[in-house]
Amino acid sequence: MKLEVQKAQSLKPKPEDESKLGFGRIFTDHMLTIEYTAGKGWHDAKIKPYENFSLSPACSVLHYSQTIFEGLKAYRTPSGGINLFRPWDNFKRMNISAERLCIPKIDEEFALEALIELIRLEQDWVPHSEGTSLYIRPTIIATDPFLGVRAGEQYLFYIILSPVGAYYASGLAPVDIYVEDEYVRAVKGGMGFAKTGGNYAASLIAGEIAHKRGFSQVLWLDGVEKKYVEEVGSMNIFFKIRGELYTAPLAGSILPGITRDSIIRLAKDYYGVKVHEERIAIADIFEENEKGGLEEVFGTGTAAVVSPVGGMTWEDKSIKISGGKMGELTSKLYDKLTGIQYGKEKDEFGWIKTL
Numbered sequence: 001m002k003l004e005v006q007k008a009q010s011l012k013p014k015p016e017d018e019s020k021l022g023f024g025r026i027f028t029d030h031m032l033t034i035e036y037t038a039g040k041g042w043h044d045a046k047i048k049p050y051e052n053f054s055l056s057p058a059c060s061v062l063h064y065s066q067t068i069f070e071g072l073k074a075y076r077t078p079s080g081g082i083n084l085f086r087p088w089d090n091f092k093r094m095n096i097s098a099e100r101l102c103i104p105k106i107d108e109e110f111a112l113e114a115l116i117e118l119i120r121l122e123q124d125w126v127p128h129s130e131g132t133s134l135y136i137r138p139t140i141i142a143t144d145p146f147l148g149v150r151a152g153e154q155y156l157f158y159i160i161l162s163p164v165g166a167y168y169a170s171g172l173a174p175v176d177i178y179v180e181d182e183y184v185r186a187v188k189g190g191m192g193f194a195k196t197g198g199n200y201a202a203s204l205i206a207g208e209i210a211h212k213r214g215f216s217q218v219l220w221l222d223g224v225e226k227k228y229v230e231e232v233g234s235m236n237i238f239f240k241i242r243g244e245l246y247t248a249p250l251a252g253s254i255l256p257g258i259t260r261d262s263i264i265r266l267a268k269d270y271y272g273v274k275v276h277e278e279r280i281a282i283a284d285i286f287e288e289n290e291k292g293g294l295e296e297v298f299g300t301g302t303a304a305v306v307s308p309v310g311g312m313t314w315e316d317k318s319i320k321i322s323g324g325k326m327g328e329l330t331s332k333l334y335d336k337l338t339g340i341q342y343g344k345e346k347d348e349f350g351w352i353k354t355l
């Protein structure tokens with residue numbers, strides 16, 4: 001497929017104060033679009049000026065949520081270059097989500113080449129300040145103007161770019177999370193492992209309730225017994241108990257996070273920490289805390305990076321973790337991961353694509 005490039009006539013001013021970027025509100029001058037039509041496959045790949053779409057109000061994504069997305073980042077290196085972190089894994093995961101949502105698969109290699117071309121064109125949008133990056137959002141939506149429930153025959157794949165700072169307004173300060181014991185996010189056999197809008201829509205009600213009670217995030221328990229910890233929605237979660245790390249296994253209901261996988265490999269291969277990918281009961285975590293065994297809790301995600309958890313509330317019990325501060329291992333893992341991403345540390349794992 002050929003990639004056509006239409007450059008914008010005028011460029012938007014770049015954000016002057018990078019400390020005020022926040023997350024996901026500013027978009028760059030260009031975007032990538034590729035169309036799909038049944039019988040023809042993916043076609044018309046274009047980099048073009050960022051603009052609103054014109055879609056039929058009957059368009060099936062708007063009614064039945066046939067959509068998937070990804071999240072990755074471009075990082076500014078000390079020499080002014082640009083790094084992408086494991087971008088091939090995002091397109092691979094996008095195709096896994098595509099299969100679950102009956103969306104036609106993309107050509108992963110072409111998508112990566114097109115993304116690289118887009119980032120090269122938008123390179124001045126990759127911010128320079130510490131903790132900032134250019135967030136990349138590949139998305140696919142079903143665009144058929146048809147109200148029947150069936151897999152679409154027309155799709156739009158697009159990538160938009162957004163210069164960002166920290167995902168949480170509190171930055172790296174530990175967040176307080178609320179363990180949700182009424183609603184569930186996903187069950188085995190559902191869509192929990194896919195990066196699809198519906199999973200996030202399903203999580204909103206618990207998020208709203210948690211916010212009203214003063215918590216920034218919700219920790220989901222398994223959808224059947226409401227007993228075992230799963231994920232936080234915007235991030236996977238890790239518990240350090242008596243020197244070893246525990247995280248939920250990839251058993252179909254949680255997102256297979258690329259940051260999750262990177263942290264497991266760094267913890268094991270770089271710091272020699274034992275990592276257990278197994279079911280952990282929330283009751284056992286609270287009990288370990290009573291006995292002094294719970295040492296650190298943190299979340300991982302592209303947007304959230306490595307985010308310390310300072311407190312957890314489950315039913316009527318509230319606990320403080322690491323004295324409400326970022327734990328030592330959390331801090332080491334954060335430094336190592338971001339060191340590799342920003343090109344300050346050697347990439348021993350082959351994770352970086354330099355532009």
Ligand code: COI
Pocket residue numbers: 070071072233234235301302303304
């Ligand atoms: C990410 O970490 O990239 C995510 O997709 C999480 C969230 C912003 C939806």
